[in-house]
Amino acid sequence: MFHLFSNILTSYGTAANNRGENEGNVTPLQKLDWKGEVYTTVSSEAIRWALRYSWQNVGYAVNRRWDENAQPVADHVWQDLNFDDIRFIDDDVLGFMQAEAAKMEASDESGGDAEEVSQDDNKKNSKGKDEQTSRRKGKQKPKGKITARRGVLEVTRAISTIPYSGNITFNSASGLKGRNSLYATEIHATRYQYGFALTPNSLKDKSRILAVLDGLISIGEVAGNHARFLYDFSPESIVMRWTHDSSPRFLYCFEEDELRNITVPDLVRRVEAGDIDPKELWIGGAISKTLEDLGANVFPGVKAVVEALKQVIAEDLQLALRS
Template sequence: MTFHLHGNLITNLGIASNNRGEGQGNRSDLPKIFWKGKPHVTVSAEAIRFALRQFWLCEGLENHRVWDEENLVSVYAEERDFDPQKYIDDDVCGFMKAEAGKRKKGENSAEKRRGALDVSRAVSLEDATKITYTFNSSSFPKEGNSNSLYSTECISTRFQYGFSITPERLVVPERLIDVLAGLLKLHNVGGNHGRFLYDFSPESLILRWSHFPASQILLTFECDRDDNLSAPAVVRRVKCEDIPASELWIFGGYAFTEEARELEGLGCHVYPSVRMGSQALLNQICRDLSLSVDHYEQKLA
């Protein structure tokens, strides 16, 4: 049977201020989405996937889309010569090359591949009523002005997002490990640069390694006023046996909660350490997919 890896990740608490939405005059707004009846700050799935590509480049993996530091733009390493066997991003994230002008009758001229990795939008745990504003003066005033004033929206919050991937859909199934490694070490998501740093690596996460094609754990984290994490929907689904406890792997700070200890008693794999937990899951993945664990264990170290 086909295996699937599903995940729900939550970041550390941080100050988000530079993932830009619609501008309002000289104010830089954070993008927002309605979630549970209130506006929340959001980060796009495209921004998360772009950060993954940047991580793979830093790891020395062959990417088709690379970053041109001089012109600050993403470009193709070899024009639009897509090759999912060679390039990890063509394999994991997919591509489409449409040449409508060259299509002949009865032919489909679009060269395309649906990405094996699905990523949700990230949603803030705090709602947008917690946004504050800063007012600033640019270090490089425009010609004719003594200074250039602008304001930004900021919010102190965690973000959570989910993903799903089916290794059987990958041309190179071993790349599942590179995807997991990238998500565990993710940074520079949503407009990070020198004056703004937000750590997008997970503080806590719930993973599901299963034959079941649907996640059932997507965006299930909740947080109270004291920043205490909970995932009541996950507990409920495990207790009523909608999700087999043995399929769930829980890492990070959430592992210290009463809920997590209850889930561990039901049979879930619970590890306070993200690194140690991911290594244990890697062992299970390598056994199930017949991969050599010695070759891949350093990727998650």
């Protein structure tokens, strides 16, 4: 069984969030403690949103369509609330879940299954008592219904390659007066890295793995509703692994030094140690210049390496289908 793993490094840019309509006067970035320092982060849900939106823009059938013209604010519009992982690519790749509350019967709502036993009842013969207890235990509480499919595509949080230094700008909303007309925005000039994993055998349509690759190397804005700043989230460098190994072994492999040089020392160490077969690696973009002697499949461009790997994936899936 084949698995596809990847670690993506974005271009250098300025990350910031716009305010929502009901938010206060500070627009913070998400942060986490990483390697003993504070780094900024972008959620995997934001990346998945951007992937679905990229599919929508190129014409794939998606169940959860983004409507920028919805009122009062932009929102998703469902095409089929019953879901369809054959028809819709996002239902197949990203999964879904709908939970319905239990439907109570009239007798249940009136407490018919929980009536108390009086002292007179306790005086009845043991046979009658056993019959009454049996009736109460035999009535089961109604259960809710869950319609769900686990997402096949797994995406990590994106983490900045350098710590957050606390940059903040102060702004005013033109033409407005009020407690929110003056506001502050946190800004982080950085790159981000994140990883993903996908097992095509778990897809209803295995060929959709190719659409996943196309989408992830083409996404731009990542935060959806209120984060309308332009930050290029497409890869500057990408490392992919097409393998029978069920573990990626190289997530968050990019490191940036004080001179802004990008290296992948842990990836190199794992290849040299024999934990990763270099022939399983497909590397493209800026990082490829330093890894030409690694023994991997190295390409100068991100699109070129993805197209080459897509051909290999398609051939391997066809061979598996025949066998």
